[in-house]
Amino acid sequence: MIYDVIIIGGGAWGCSTAMNLSKRGKKVLVLERGYLAYAQSGHTSAIIRQFYSHEETAKIAMLSLRYFRDFKQKTGFDAHFRQTGLLVISDDSESIKRTVEVLKKIGAKCELLDKDRVKEIEPSISLSNDEVFAFEPDAGYVDPIATVWGFAQCAKGFGAQILEGVKVKKISRQKDWIIESDKGTFESEKVIVAAGTNTPFLIRDLGFNLPIYLFPFPMCYYRRPYGAKSLMRVIFDSTNNYYARPEGESEILVGPMHDEMTYAESSAIAVDKNLYWADKNPDWIGRIDFDLSSAYSRALSIRFPELSEIHPSRDFVPLLDVTPDWQPIIDELPGFDGLFVACGSSGHGFKLSPLIGEIFADFVISGKPPSFARAYSLSRFRM
């Protein structure tokens, strides 16, 4: 059988795209080497927010957040969206004000708060006088496994085939695209590589070097002191360089903040060859060291004195596929008709997954990048 589209990767991006393509009548096959949500999508913090200074990304995040709110109605499955709000704390008033302006401009709810208002939201929080605060009331988080599962089941309902335990080894072109795997060979008119950190490695044999860095992302979970009511929302604490959110009733999840890069004009972004993916193991997972777990818990307990007794319960350090400007790549590879890549989600792609799937389906069917996706083209990088 020749498929219309084969998607390599059963994460959030692959499954959302499969759902959107099959809904529009395409014969779709998803090949996943492990089980659904085997890599980043199964380890993500799954925070759903719109707080971005990059306007295109903020818009896609806003539309995706609306989709998450209506997920059950749209897919027939539940992503378990919990609307907690996002509190942003920063000592960089210019950058926080800029982002609030972007959100207001696109019509997303977000406001600057004074200390008294922050105290109403988080009564036991400790704040300093040189900090500024913003609150995005619609933000929250979802169950990432349920989300990917929902996309996949909905795709199956529209006729998509999803094969787990099939590892793609090689992509080549004859009349159609030929996908060789450890379980046989498949053929399709178009291919989407949505294989996360493995994407550049799958493309390499075609002689194409994607501008991707593999970036370690240290996560630590802490036991919440019994009965503690602090930190029931998503917190971005840029002053102390971490983000946190509740995980179930008894845990708090903590990860690092990174500076959002400013989007530069087309072709302007040079790629630092020293940070390249080629000498890395895309499936590496590490552990955090004691110093970092202590630094996270110290930062949390200074901010929330009620959490001074928290202790770590588990940790891991996965790799992210990051682009030089921390924005995704959604494009057809130049010189390779019908071969698309969806990668470089740069540590914030889960929240974008509903719209990424829609945008990609449009792109693959029409052959023309939708206006949204232009900001995510490969041509913005100077290789």
Ligand SMILES: Cc1cc2nc3c(=O)[nH]c(=O)nc-3n(C[C@H](O)[C@H](O)[C@H](O)COP(=O)(O)OP(=O)(O)OC[C@H]3O[C@@H](n4cnc5c(N)ncnc54)[C@H](O)[C@@H]3O)c2cc1C
């Ligand atoms: C710790 C952590 C926290 C994060 N927090 C957030 C957050 O709060 N909010 C947010 O929006 N984003 C967050 N992200 C980012 C987000 O999780 C990712 O952007 C998103 O999950 C990427 O989805 P994906 O489908 O592109 O990639 P993946 O989920 O990595 O999926 C790629 C799939 O391809 C499969 N694959 C790879 N090679 C092959 C092959 N050869 N053959 C077949 N299959 C293959 C893999 O097994 C995998 O299932 C976080 C990420 C991490 C790791």
